[in-house]
Amino acid sequence: MNLERLPNEEKLSLCRKYYLVTLAFCQIFLFISPGGFAFLPFLWLVNVVWFFREAFLKPAYTEQLQIKAYVKRSALGLLLWVAVLTTWITIYQHFRAEWGEVGDYLSFTIPLGIP
Amino acid sequence: MRKWKIGLLCADLCVSCNSVENKIYVHLNYTIPCVRLLNATHQIGCQSSLSGDVGVLHVLESEANLDWVLKTGPNPPYMVILDSTLFTRSIMMKLKTGSSRVAGVVVVAPSSNPAEGFSPHTTCPNENSGGYDPALAHCNVTVWNPLGNGLSYEEYDFPMFSLKDDNDTQAIKQCYYNHNHVVNGSSPQYPLCAMQLYSHMSAVTDTATCMRRNGINFSLNPEIVCDPLGDFNVLASTRPLNYTDKGHKMGESVVIAAARLDSRSFFFDIAPGAESAASGFVTLLAAAHALRNATQEAQPNRNILYAFFQGETFDYIGSSRLVYDMENKQFPLDLDNVHSVVEIGQVGLHGESKLWVHTDPVSRRNSSVNEEVGLSPYLYPSHLLNTHVSDFSQPLPPSSLQRFLRARPIPGVVIQNHNSAFTNKYYESMYDNAEYLNMSYPPNLTPEEQLEYVTDAAKALTEAATIVARALYTQAGGSDPIQLQNINVTQMLYGFLVKSNNSWFQQMVPSDFAIHLRERPTNFYVGVTQQHSEPTLLVQYLLANLTGTTVNITQDNCQNQREGEDDKESKHIYSYMWVQGAAPPNSTERVAFCVRSTVRLSKALSPAFDLEEYTSKDYSTWTESRWKSIKGRIFLVASHELEMLTLGVGVAVLIASLMLTYIISSKADILFSSGREPTAATY
Numbered sequence: 001m002n003l004e005r006l007p008n009e010e011k012l013s014l015c016r017k018y019y020l021v022t023l024a025f026c027q028i029f030l031f032i033s034p035g036g037f038a039f040l041p042f043l044w045l046v047n048v049v050w051f052f053r054e055a056f057l058k059p060a061y062t063e064q065l066q067i068k069a070y071v072k073r074s075a076l077g078l079l080l081w082v083a084v085l086t087t088w089i090t091i092y093q094h095f096r097a098e099w100g101e102v103g104d105y106l107s108f109t110i111p112l113g114i115p
Numbered sequence: 116m117r118k119w120k121i122g123l124l125c126a127d128l129c130v131s132c133n134s135v136e137n138k139i140y141v142h143l144n145y146t147i148p149c150v151r152l153l154n155a156t157h158q159i160g161c162q163s164s165l166s167g168d169v170g171v172l173h174v175l176e177s178e179a180n181l182d183w184v185l186k187t188g189p190n191p192p193y194m195v196i197l198d199s200t201l202f203t204r205s206i207m208m209k210l211k212t213g214s215s216r217v218a219g220v221v222v223v224a225p226s227s228n229p230a231e232g233f234s235p236h237t238t239c240p241n242e243n244s245g246g247y248d249p250a251l252a253h254c255n256v257t258v259w260n261p262l263g264n265g266l267s268y269e270e271y272d273f274p275m276f277s278l279k280d281d282n283d284t285q286a287i288k289q290c291y292y293n294h295n296h297v298v299n300g301s302s303p304q305y306p307l308c309a310m311q312l313y314s315h316m317s318a319v320t321d322t323a324t325c326m327r328r329n330g331i332n333f334s335l336n337p338e339i340v341c342d343p344l345g346d347f348n349v350l351a352s353t354r355p356l357n358y359t360d361k362g363h364k365m366g367e368s369v370v371i372a373a374a375r376l377d378s379r380s381f382f383f384d385i386a387p388g389a390e391s392a393a394s395g396f397v398t399l400l401a402a403a404h405a406l407r408n409a410t411q412e413a414q415p416n417r418n419i420l421y422a423f424f425q426g427e428t429f430d431y432i433g434s435s436r437l438v439y440d441m442e443n444k445q446f447p448l449d450l451d452n453v454h455s456v457v458e459i460g461q462v463g464l465h466g467e468s469k470l471w472v473h474t475d476p477v478s479r480r481n482s483s484v485n486e487e488v489g490l491s492p493y494l495y496p497s498h499l500l501n502t503h504v505s506d507f508s509q510p511l512p513p514s515s516l517q518r519f520l521r522a523r524p525i526p527g528v529v530i531q532n533h534n535s536a537f538t539n540k541y542y543e544s545m546y547d548n549a550e551y552l553n554m555s556y557p558p559n560l561t562p563e564e565q566l567e568y569v570t571d572a573a574k575a576l577t578e579a580a581t582i583v584a585r586a587l588y589t590q591a592g593g594s595d596p597i598q599l600q601n602i603n604v605t606q607m608l609y610g611f612l613v614k615s616n617n618s619w620f621q622q623m624v625p626s627d628f629a630i631h632l633r634e635r636p637t638n639f640y641v642g643v644t645q646q647h648s649e650p651t652l653l654v655q656y657l658l659a660n661l662t663g664t665t666v667n668i669t670q671d672n673c674q675n676q677r678e679g680e681d682d683k684e685s686k687h688i689y690s691y692m693w694v695q696g697a698a699p700p701n702s703t704e705r706v707a708f709c710v711r712s713t714v715r716l717s718k719a720l721s722p723a724f725d726l727e728e729y730t731s732k733d734y735s736t737w738t739e740s741r742w743k744s745i746k747g748r749i750f751l752v753a754s755h756e757l758e759m760l761t762l763g764v765g766v767a768v769l770i771a772s773l774m775l776t777y778i779i780s781s782k783a784d785i786l787f788s789s790g791r792e793p794t795a796a797t798y
Contacts, residue, residue: 101327108335110328112317113162113740 005052009052012063015070018047022077041081047074137711141286143747151316153325153341154430155729155736159267160316163219163274167313170194170218170292171752175201184211184329189302194216194310196288201226202233204264206411209478211271219312222382228550233485235266236379240543241556244430247477247519251510259512260542267381267543271593274312275749277382281462283643286450287749294751297467305754312747317341318740323729327736342643345720346783348433349376349423349655351403353410353591355688355713356373356418362444364452365494368417369590369618372583373434374399375427378546387548388639390463390539390610394552394576396423396654399459401580402766404661405599406588416592417454424515425719426641426704428543430735433719434515438522439734440717450519455487456527457587461539462501462666463552464532464575470582471505471534478524480574485528492586500578512537513767530583548636549612566609566617571604572618580604607657611637617652623660623695626707628652629695643739646718655714659692663712666691673709690714 002012014058022043048071055068096103097115146342151160173184173193184193195210195217202222239254239259249502270282276743278284290308297303318341323630325341342548356364378388386392403421410419426432440446462470493502510516516527532538541547552572556565566590584599606619616632624632631649639647644647673693677731686689689711696706723734730736779786 040417081129091780100324104324104327110334112338113165113315114341115319115324 008061008063012067015047015051015067018043019070019074041078044074044078047071048078130283132736140602140748140750144283145500146745147382147385147745148314148725149275149381151318151740152740153318153322153400155322156732158320159270161271161275162316163314165315167311168218168274169311172295172308172310174288174291178206181206181209185216190307191216196216196221198223199229204266207266212287214272217273220498222277223280224277228546232262233260234260234544235548236260236263237268238263240513241430246520251539259309259537261536262540276312283568288528290749306751309752310747310749314742314745316740316742322736322738326729339741341740342645342722343724344426344429344641344737344739345432345644346425346641347651347716348425348437348719349651349658349659349716351421351712353419355445357687358447359687359717361447363449364447365682367452368454369420369448370417370421370451371422371456372399372587373422373424373456376423376425376654377428377641379428381544383641384638386638386640387636389547391542391547391550392639393611394461395459397604398462398576398580398583400607400657400661401602401604402584402587402604405584407662409588413593415588419587419591425651426531427515429737431515431518432721432735434518434736435795436722438584439722440516441520441721450522453525454517455489455590456519456525457590458514459530459532459583460514461577462530462532465553468500468574470500470502471531472502473505473529473531475520477509478520484524484526488528489590491507492589492705500582500653502582544592547756554608554612561620564617566606571752573608577602577604580679590768596637621695623694624656625693626695626735655716659710660711663710666709666711668709
């Protein structure tokens, strides 16, 4: 979809939709599924990359302020998730072998032949 | 027509693309790996990496030459080729500590046994699973296997394979001498001869971990990584037992005659076990055969239960299971029914003519036990063999009787060919074979003649079997003298230790097993529970024929375990086998018949796996890892610099072609204008 062709109101509604959907799902999946929510921050990444030019580099128009706000919030959420996931992945990869039984029950794929 | 031609062309190309692989790699045909075994606390054996370990070949000349491999050699990691004389503990320990420079070890198995003896087992076999307290258990009184170097029980993180000393191995050594050999201190030039070995083991750490990983349900690819060791015990009795009536049997008093069926060596699936296993159970088979008529005609007071235990090498799997079943009413007898135990251990005689009878000092302090031990039959002089009673204060050698004593004091003897330490120079190694037992045949005999030729080993074991038979009969309450049936030990020894596909075995097995008889010695490794081990079935059929009787019933009835159409009771007491039989002299058709015997198989799986106590200290917890592929190949490797150069050139060509494409595409209108001038508008 070429953003250039869309009218400004539709750009704003897209940006808002992506931001809100991701926020909602993150909150739900945090409590339900252990695996699914890892992928959702990608929608925030999409928001940031896609709308960056619209929000900061184009000359101002009415909806731009709101788009800017959503892009900033998406970027913040993205950074937070990246930090949390990186920390968790580092800890897991480092300590899974030592955790023994707990490590095995947390894993989806257990490597063969190494602890 | 066209499509057919294209298809042929493609097939042709495919054939030629495989042959490029054949030009690079030479695959090893005969590979015997060392595999990983796990127990409650340790893992032992070898592990390779998932994509195989590659190392530059090096034929080790001496222990001092290890320096090249471990320190000075310029092209690590090395694949070390050892002759069997260099396969010692000191060299292996040095290789183990320097394992970052060692890619793997290949041991060349010699064609004759080393003179000085070799035993990769520990010095104190089964020290933690016997029937003694720590004061007597850890070989404090006698070291049973002084030649043991413990190599089988170490953990190696490189693959180890064994190759036969044949033309293929000579070719490998020749590759080394052509490319890798160091001449006058100058380092060898690339390309070098290298070998890649694949023996990746899936299980790791210990049995508890691998059994847990077997059972995880929600992982993406559930895989079984290890299997428990075990098989079946073979049992038979002189008086039939009702196998559906489990638990204590009133009024039944049983003498258990026990022997061990299994052995092992450092490498996987090689276990000739001539003295450590075969000498014992062949003697017991012969004794059971000798007593067949005597126990039918003049029945002694007590029943005799012949028990052949599997898995005794690995912390007494078979005997611990039988004791467990007896204690938990899973067996038609229980420990109160057991009067005494007579066990036949290693009884191969190498020119000496002495057998030693071992007893347990701890249980004999109890006077009622002491009376029933029954040493008197062994004190009678025999015309070929002398039996002596070994030292009273010495504990029992590693034997199944120890597991019975662990449950309660039971009178028992263990018959061995040694007084204190083992006389077996090759205990649990690949050299414990027919050659060691002095089974030598004159040259130029056909296999049939070899089958019938009575070797010295057979004569000695026949004597031993006679002594055992008389002693068993006396212990069971019969009175000497008895007429013993003639036994022919030499055929049994030939069948188990030289070739199991011989005419005598062929007669005694059912036709669907006959195709499994091999042209080589039997492998006595117990193996995993799911796979039937060859010696168990052979001993089952032999015991059935040697202690059972022929009955005249139809094949249909025989295979349905009944004597007539309405017979529902016999299957609880007897077992029936339809065996092939021999062909009469004038025809080629075998005359099959039915053998009725009291032979049963009882499961020999350690109770630890039924109870799911994988860290158990009471029972054997041995498991064997699973693996995907075991193979090896040799090829020439180029130097690292050449590889980097090739990669660099490739990357440069890629970048150059990308740039060229970009330049051409951006100037496309100039390059591809074909000389046409932009026409001025002429309208």
